[in-house]
Amino acid sequence: MTVGGSDLPVVNPATVAKAPAGGSHKGAPRGGRVRRLTGNDRIVVFAMVIVPLFLTMVFVVLPAIASVVLSFASWDGIGGVSNIKWIGFENYKNIATNYPPFWPAIRHNVLWLVVLFFIATPLGMFFAVILDKNIRFSRFYQTPIYLPVVLSLALIGFIWQLQYSRDFGLINAILQFLGLQEPDEAIDWFGDPNIAIWAALAASAWRHAGYIMLLYLAGLKGVDPSLREAASVDGANEVKTFFSIVFPVLRPINIIVVVITVIESLRAFDLVWIINKGRNGLELISALVTSNVTGEASRIGFGSALATIMLAISLIFITIYLATIFKEEEQ
């Protein structure tokens, strides 16, 4: 959320935006009120809006624009801005043709999305559906499933090292105990470039499923029970009822879940950075950007081009998301 944390906080603008638009709401009187405010009140209102807006501008909007601009530059960050050379699309060309970690990073990000979207998300949804059925001890069962949501992904990297460690990890110990692995063939789950991404994905999916479960549990509580009753009176089985009746009603949650999953996969970072700074089979675009800026040789323009690619991909999804929301609101 966060944007600050490793979590992704998402609001549903549909519900937010509707309130002032709908005349029936008990909100304040609309339109033109502000003009009737006097001296001090005006200053207070202005300050309340301008401070957060200023922070968003300085820390989000302008840096985003600057990333795009700098992506056309060659600059090692030493010396003033006058040392910047403008080189057009050279950085992008280099990234695509002359930067070995780039395509693996793209593949890993896509894989991250695929695993979270097709495995972790349905799993979380499935857990929510089962837990929503007034089962006894439901709370007892759901607590461990969303427990990982409060842990940072950096810490999750630590905790899973206890499972994955080559010499002391539990997984290898079990495999050896079952005679499936010789001690000298022990696998370094986070260290083997062919396996590391899957090991990281398992840890990531572990957390994501809990998060998704939580969102759907909340969503399912809001579903009008009479809908389901009507369906079951009609003799529809549970699976059919869910997909034809309940799932479409959950549309606002579904949209949020898609957005969370896409954006989380795009900006996955903490876990791979804590494991090995995103090298050796764990390349991700986010880690490449960071290495190019904070490493010994800081290549500002090159790193910015990578950042701009991230920005572009995320903006595509954000635009689709906002367009969907605003269109729905108009209807």
Next chain:
Amino acid sequence: MTTTASTAPARTSAPVRQNKKKTPVSRYFTHAFLAVIAFVWAFPVLWAVVNAFRDYQYTSVNGYVSWGGFTLKNFTDAWEQANFSQHFMNSVIITVPAVILTLFLASGVAFVISRFSWRFNIVMLGLFTAANLLPQQSLLIPLYRMAIAVPLPEWMSDSELLYDSYWMLILVNVAFQTGFCAFVLSNYMKTLPRELYEAAMVDGASIWRQYWQLTLPLCRPPLAALATLEVTWIYNEFFWATVLMRTGDKFPVTSALNALKGQFFTDLNLLAAGSIIVAIPTLVIFFALQKQFVAGLTLGANKG
């Protein structure tokens, strides 16, 4: 399902139960399935807890799949070796002001959005949502350069820069979290009865008083939920502290993990104890304020 009738909330009304003639077998199956899943999900954390209490000598002789050798030594060792008292202090220095400032700014802008509907609001909405969703790494380079370029007086930061100072981390966290909180809060504020404000205006209450003395006290539930959530998130924040800090002693707990890796990865018992120490604040929040935490997470996703 019929046996759970006494505990079932009212929404499962009679027709559903009559129609679903669940056999005990399938009910037991569901419970068995959930028990297995819950155990599997809890296991990595439980494993860390158990091994954090076990002696390194004992486990290196007997292996980790064994029982015994319990000790508290790992916790004291990890605490001292990792300099956790310092790092926890740093986390407090960053998290507390950031959460307070975020909620203060967000409630202000939410108040304006909920009281006055301008066309401008929809622009703010789009801007905040987009800002909320952008990957942090795509903004890293300009923010990093900015932090390096902006000087601070020495009494504010011993680096004399915005870089490697708590100020930068507090500001970055506030900037990224305010949008989310603002919309959760404005959503809630819109449900407050408008008569309240009309009465206040008749009494001649200023905008500030309407905000501070009328609206904020009524917003205690969402503020509590958001505070819980934001404390967890900012405490867990890893990326910005990793890239915007340099001095090892100044790292907050979560980002300090990176430096501790080398020390801890050779001794898994120490690693487990260190992990538990780092997890304790969030686990306390999780168990003590579970309701607020869940409410905060789902407030944004649900109709307020």
